Amino acid sequence: MESVLREIRSDLRLSMNGVIATSMREKGLHYRMNFGVDIPKIKEIAKRYESGSTLAEVLWKEDVREMKILATMLYPSASLTKESADRWVMAISNQEIREQACRNLFQEVAFADELVNDWTKNEDEKIRTTGYWLFARLCIIRSVVVTRIEINQLLGDAVNDLKSESLLLCQSALNALKFYGRISQDKAENVLKKVASFENSGNLQEKEMLDQLLFEFGYAD
16 A cells, blocks of 8 residues: 555656646645646546555545545545545535545445435535535436435525525535526426525625526526
């Protein structure tokens, strides 16, 4: 294991981009180590190594941006348990890692619907944010597990979170509604029914969310 980690560290050093790493730090993305390697290059590096849950778990625990992303690429989805997914979601600290974990791993597991159902109800805003993002990913890829998700509950929770002071949570909830509505006209109309009360709202944020959804589904004036 240690020899594999040394090889990965060497690959990352050789691919390091100091400009990107500095830019990320300036934007508030802090890690113990950030090599600034872009996603296509990280994917290329991942192909050099055999996937496995043990290696992925070791990489995930490292406070190194690229190692965390590699972990999401190298964890065999068939080996991931719900307990492990619940543990991983609590360690997600920023949107980039959230997107990579959802795209590379969480959307591929057979119990992705359970993750969405549980995470979007969680009191922790960061976990709810991940739940919405995972739901959006499942809608994007038209996963069959979408049909097993508690849609009315999720849509209601997402509408409530459109009012959140957290920009990231609000945007993730909005994306969940948008991508669900893109699946079909019926689903778009269902979403719009959930936010119908926003039309007469005196809250500017609610009005803006409604306008964005109307535009998204082709109902804007």
